[in-house]
């Protein structure tokens with residue numbers, strides 16, 4: 452089954468998790484263009500990502516109950532895969548950078564509880580909300596997976612022309628810093 456964008460933005464995870472013993476899984480390919488925050492810094496995003504997609508794979512489930520409890524906590528596992536066009540920091544041309552988000556989120560009853568538990572937990576801890584914007588969560592995870600510096604595997608620095616004397620093998624690190632500042 453496939454969900455509309457609107458349905459992805461208003462998910463009751465309790466209802467999803469109650470659907471079966473293993474909860475509920477949804478896999479879908481969504482247009483990359485709807486993730487506008489992720490694309491905020493992509494120049495010319497409209498034309499570059501027109502046909503690109505994000506492959507999303509989520510599962511909502513209740514963890515096994517501890518003895519005496521009727522059921523365990525509600526979890527959401529998120530996987531999302533795409534590629535975004537970023538600017539290569541060496542040649543300053545676009546480079547397609549693969550992104551992979553893979554995150555587990557545990558839900559608790561209140562914001563206070565989430566704040567108290569999130570710091571020590573390996574997973575993300577969020578307060579349960581009956582209408583969760585799962586797309587926003589996926590987008591957050593993708594944004595966090597964007598590398599600080601994007602580079603082609605192999606390319607020449609901007610302004611480089613064939614036959615030019617090669618730069619020293621190990622450039623002075625301070626010269627590199629100065630160059631970075633100039634590029635800003």
Ligand SMILES: [Zn+2]
Pocket residue numbers: 539540541542543544546602603605606607
């Ligand atoms: Zn490059």
